[in-house]
Amino acid sequence: MARDLILRGGRVLRAGASQPEFLDVRIGAEGRVLAIAPQLSGEGAELIALDGRLVLPGLVDIHQHLDKSRTRGLLSNPQGTLDGAIAAYRAIAPNITRDEMIMRARDTVEACSAYGTVAIRSHTNIDPQSGLRGIETMLALRESCADRMRIQVVGHVTSDATSMLPESEAWLQEAIALGIDAIGGVPAYSSQPLAFLTMLFDVAERSGLPLDLHIDEHLDGGRVLFDALADLTRERGMAGRVVAGHCSALSAMPRDQALRSIERLHEAGVAVVTLPAANLFLQGRAADRLAPRGLTRVRELLEAGVPVAAASDNIEDAFVPTGSGDLLEIARWTVLAGHLGLNDLRRAFDMVSSTPASLMGLDDFGLREGARADLLIARAASVEDLVAAGTLARTVLMGGRIVASSDAIASTAWIP
C-alpha cells in the first residue's frame, strides 16, 4: 500500500529561496509535497534519513532532440558544421524506424533521469524526410515514460520544410491534432524567414500553444530576426509564451545594437535558451584564427532581466557527438563559455531548473506545498559546489518515488 514519505534532515532549497535550509519534507502517497518544516512528525510514514544531503527541485532540460539522439554511429559529419550535420541526418532520416528511434530516445531519457533530470522538452523534426513520424514516436514516448520523465513535444519545422509554407502549416495542424505541446521551427533556414516566422505565430495564436523557436543558429550579425520576434510577440499578446533558442547572432552584432535588441526582447517578454554544447561544436568552424565560442550574450541577457535557461540540445548525434545527459555539465559550460563569474554558480543552477520549468509552464514544479515531488537529492556542501564539481552521489524522485539512485541513501523505516 502506498504511504506518505518523510525526507528527514536534508538541506532543502525551497521555491524562491536563495539558499537551502535544514528542513523535513513530507510527501503524500499521491506524490505531492504535503509539508516542509523543521522536525515534522513521522507518524504513519516511511522515513528516509538524509544526513544533511541537499534536497533540490529536479533538473529541467528545455531543449533536446530525442528523435535524433544517439545516431552518432550511423552517420558522419566530416566538416563538423551545422550544414554537415543537417545533410548527414537528412540522408538517414527516411530509413529510421519508430522502434529504433524510441529505443535510442529511451536510453537518453534513462541517462538524463539518472543524473537528476525530471522534465525534457524535445524539439522533434517535421521535415519532408520524416513527415510526422518523429512526432508520433515522441508522443508515444511521452506516454510510456510518464512515470520517469515529463516529456513535452515541440513540432520543430526544420530543413527544407521551412521553405514549404502551406505544407508546413498543414503538418503543424496535424501535429497539433495529435497532441504536441509547443510550436517550433528554424526561420533562419527558410527562403522567406519573416513569412515563415509569421506563419508559426499564426498557428500558435490559433492553437493557443506556446512557441519555442530556433531563432538562429549562425553567427551572421547582419541576418537577424530579433526585432521582428519582439514585435510579433507584442502584437500577438504572447508575452511569456515565446522562447528563442540559440540567439547566437547577438554575439556577432555590434554591442550597442545587440543591447538594443536585447532590450526589445525583454520588453516583449521573450525568454532565451542558450545551448553551449552545440554552439561550441558547430559554430565558428570557418575562422582562420580565434574561433568564436558561438554562444549568445548570456551575461548581457541576464543583466537586462531576460529569463535565460541552458539546455543540452543534441546528445550523441551529428550536431553534438558527446553528451552524458548530465545537465549540471551544461550549467558548468554555460558559466565557462558564457563568461559568467565566480558568483554565478547558484544562478547557473536556476538556469537548468526553476527557469526552464517556468518557461515550460510546469506550474506544479518546485519545493513547495502542493507541488509534485520531482526532486534531486545530492551529497554536496552547497548548490554552488554541486554545480562546480557535480557529485555523482545523486538520488532522483519522480512523484515522490525513487526512480534512480547512485547514492547509498540512509536506510528507510516505517514509523507506525
Ligand SMILES: [Zn+2]
Ligand atoms: Zn536544437
